[in-house]
Amino acid sequence: MATVSETFLEPVIRLGVTGLARAGKTVFITGLVANLLDRGRMPQLRAAAQGRIEAVYLQPQPDVTLPRFDFEAHLAALTGDVPRWPQSTRSVSELRLSFRVRPEGFLGGLTGPRTVHLDIVDYPGEWLLDLALMERSYADWSEETLTRIDKRREAAEFMATARAEDGSLPLVEVRAQALAARFTDYLLAARKAGYSDCTPGRFILPGDLAGSPVLTFAPMPKPGSTPRGSLWREMDRRFESYKSLVVRPFFRDHFAKVNRQVVLMDVLGAVHQGPRAVEDLRRTMADVLAAFRPGRNRWLTGLLGGRRVERILFAATKADHLHHSQHPALTAITEAMLREARGRADFAGARTQALALAALRATVEETVERGGVSLDCVRGRLLSTGKQAAMYPGQLPSDPARLLSPAREGAQKWLDAEFGLMEFAPARLTLKPGEGPPHIRLDRAAEFLIGDRL
Numbered sequence: 347m348a349t350v351s352e353t354f355l356e357p358v359i360r361l362g363v364t365g366l367a368r369a370g371k372t373v374f375i376t377g378l379v380a381n382l383l384d385r386g387r388m389p390q391l392r393a394a395a396q397g398r399i400e401a402v403y404l405q406p407q408p409d410v411t412l413p414r415f416d417f418e419a420h421l422a423a424l425t426g427d428v429p430r431w432p433q434s435t436r437s438v439s440e441l442r443l444s445f446r447v448r449p450e451g452f453l454g455g456l457t458g459p460r461t462v463h464l465d466i467v468d469y470p471g472e473w474l475l476d477l478a479l480m481e482r483s484y485a486d487w488s489e490e491t492l493t494r495i496d497k498r499r500e501a502a503e504f505m506a507t508a509r510a511e512d513g514s515l516p517l518v519e520v521r522a523q524a525l526a527a528r529f530t531d532y533l534l535a536a537r538k539a540g541y542s543d544c545t546p547g548r549f550i551l552p553g554d555l556a557g558s559p560v561l562t563f564a565p566m567p568k569p570g571s572t573p574r575g576s577l578w579r580e581m582d583r584r585f586e587s588y589k590s591l592v593v594r595p596f597f598r599d600h601f602a603k604v605n606r607q608v609v610l611m612d613v614l615g616a617v618h619q620g621p622r623a624v625e626d627l628r629r630t631m632a633d634v635l636a637a638f639r640p641g642r643n644r645w646l647t648g649l650l651g652g653r654r655v656e657r658i659l660f661a662a663t664k665a666d667h668l669h670h671s672q673h674p675a676l677t678a679i680t681e682a683m684l685r686e687a688r689g690r691a692d693f694a695g696a697r698t699q700a701l702a703l704a705a706l707r708a709t710v711e712e713t714v715e716r717g718g719v720s721l722d723c724v725r726g727r728l729l730s731t732g733k734q735a736a737m738y739p740g741q742l743p744s745d746p747a748r749l750l751s752p753a754r755e756g757a758q759k760w761l762d763a764e765f766g767l768m769e770f771a772p773a774r775l776t777l778k779p780g781e782g783p784p785h786i787r788l789d790r791a792a793e794f795l796i797g798d799r800l
């Protein structure tokens with residue numbers, strides 16, 4: 347048994363894994379952990395290549411109140427006899443992986459192996475958007491929100507309901523619920539239409555809070571008087587509860603403890619959907635990343651108390667949809683999308699990197715001759731039919747502006763190019779002992795995120 351002081355001396359890396367819905371968080375964590383347990387495919391992780399990692403094992407996580415990331419179930423889904431993608435997950439979960447490593451060089455011989463813990467925390471990127479609420483009062487938030495969404499088609503029904511309410515009248519619970527339900531409908535429709543300012547985040551991804559009073563509020567016009575027991579007062583109270591009981595604990599208990607972060611983005615999926623999706627992804631990521639520039643938010647600066655994220659990796663996922671000859675273009679687009687969000691402050695001193703990766707490679711590369719031209723394709727088993735197919739997704743421009751500029755200018759479709767995308771099922775695997783599932787650049791990702799601490 348480790349004594350308290352021993353445990354205390356063992357360094358802990360807290361790796362946050364985030365991204366918008368369907369970005370690839372669950373597959374990323376599963377692929378990463380599987381490839382850290384069996385390191386045969388991790389040549390770019392230096393400690394592994396140098397043979398300094400003596401053992402890696404899963405451990406009970408320190409926070410017993412948090413759901414455990416269901417690694418075994420997700421891995422079984424991905425690598426079973428009939429491989430399938432894991433189920434969607436909708437709240438925070440955690441997993442602890444521990445390493446026995448021999449220190450590098452001269453010291454290694456002197457001190458013997460050390461233990462390093464890696465706590466991986468999976469949380470929805472949408473929750474970071476709530477940061478903007480923390481410095482607002484209910485009155486300010488209501489006014490801002492109503493002004494902003496007033497003209498939006500998606501908000502018409504909600505706006506009519508909100509205007510018909512008189513906030514000075516006593517609270518009637520069913521009416522409060524109806525108003526919150528309209529507001530939630532609006533948020534979901536707005537999100538679908540490509541708006542990125544869809545907060546409060548838990549209205550869209552409620553986790554286990556669905557239906558609870560902290561989610562039963564909505565913005566309202568402020569009435570002339572707000573007597574005790576009035577609808578307005580109750581809405582105000584719930585808004586404050588949402589901040590103090592939902593947003594604050596998330597930032598305090600999870601976000602503030604993270605010292606390494608990976609932000610996953612389905613850039614290819616957005617390119618395939620078209621310019622509006624690309625522009626929406628860019629804007630949403632800019633909002634999400636505000637959380638990593640705490641200087642701009644006094645509340646967060648206070649909460650962090652000098653702690654900060656040391657490294658942030660921005661990863662375009664699902665790169666196995668592209669032949670490797672196109673990976674540099676995908677990385678360049680990812681970098682360009684983030685350039686603005688990065689700004690001059692550059693994440694308060696954190697080291698950043700952009701990368702194209704596939705956490706679970708579902709395809710193989712293939713060059714196909716067609717009419718005397720050779721096309722760099724990928725081949726895999728289609729999710730829809732289960733049949734093998736080769737796909738040529740189109741040529742990503744090497745200059746990202748060719749995509750980002752039309753997106754920003756509101757183009758409806760790409761002018762001079764088309765991007766197809768087929769969905770592949772995970773491939774059936776036969777793994778050799780010591781080999782993790784196939785991937786693209788997970789080892790580079792791991793080296794950037796944790797390599798310096800091993």
Ligand SMILES: Nc1nc2c(ncn2[C@@H]2O[C@H](COP(=O)(O)OP(=O)(O)OP(=O)(O)O)[C@@H](O)[C@H]2O)c(=O)[nH]1
Nearest residue numbers: 367368369370371372373431434435664704705706
């Ligand atoms: N080809 C390929 N597809 C991937 C890869 N990673 C994720 N996907 C696809 O993206 C989907 C979403 O991946 P998840 O890991 O479940 O994404 P998530 O971010 O956890 O999604 P939510 O839990 O719904 O928020 C999967 O069902 C796959 O279809 C990959 O490495 N290669």
Ligand SMILES: [Mg+2]
Nearest residue numbers: 371372434435
């Ligand atoms: Mg998930």
